[in-house]
Amino acid sequence: MKILLAYSSKTKNTKKVAESIYEQIKDQAEVDLLDIKKQRKKIEKEYDFYILGAWTDKTNANKNMQRFVDQQEIHGKDVALFLTCGVPREHYHADDSINNYIAFMEERNNKIHETFVCQGKVDPKVMIVFKILAWHDPNFIHKVTPDLVDMVKESKKHPNLKDLEDAQICFKNLLEHKITHATV
Template sequence: MKICIYYDSITGNTKKIADAIYETCKDEVLYCGKPQKLQEADLYFIGSWTDKGNCSSVIQNLLSSLKNKKIAYFGTCGFGGSSEYYASLYQRAKNQIDASNVILGHFFCPGKMPEAIKDRYVKLLQEHPEDKKLQVSLKNFEEVKTRPNTEDLNKAQSWAKEMIKEALQ
């Protein structure tokens, strides 16, 4: 089986997931990295960081260009833990994918955010100390600052194995 792993990563979170997927199937990987020239493969793992609730524009462009492929989508996001949120992120990514493709599945996990985000939350909380949404955002920042962790990477590898089995059927 020929596999390509295309991803876009700003903080390194999505790259960590891509690297874990690569370790799972490295003998079959033709390419692992940022989208460049599209290579022909039997399975495409495609991943992105979350940009205001969407996959990055680089990945949106890649997803919309694919036709008649088997795709497994993965992503990282600063706000994690909610399967409903992950489902909404997946749906937005799925909307970029041509109907001729087969989407085998998706995987999401939280990822640490840049310190500048925390600084912004702290400043805003100083201006609006009663803002519950900001309090939750700051708490979430702290909760995900060590993610993706070993457990996330192991889950990504298990998911990748399942996607490979699906692609072979």
């Protein structure tokens, strides 16, 4: 089975998760690992399965990943998704984000076989930008509350070893038990 494991990463959290998954599954299938910012042209190769990882922006996969999906015509395919986000996995915002990503992919007739989410450290510059935006626009959604400050502090520890191991277990199981019968 040919798998494209593609990711979008600005500050390397998602890259780390993608590389861990790759190390785990590279012997289970023919896997190509791709940083989407290095891919300008349409990929010629045909894949049986797509694993697409992104950092979260505006409660969804970031725009570069959304653009990649459409440019590469990942439509009507078998896929698995993963996200890194600024909040802990248990936070409702993490669920909203992965659900929006799932909806985006399903609107393009993709079949989602697995999802994975973990926290990733938030670039401290983001808080400065949020403060400025909240100051300009009182309705700006990311208010810099004490809760948000605590979450950003906690996010510095992620993705940690446990997050990376969880990702590996999740995708190992996917390949062993779920997609062998679902695809080719």
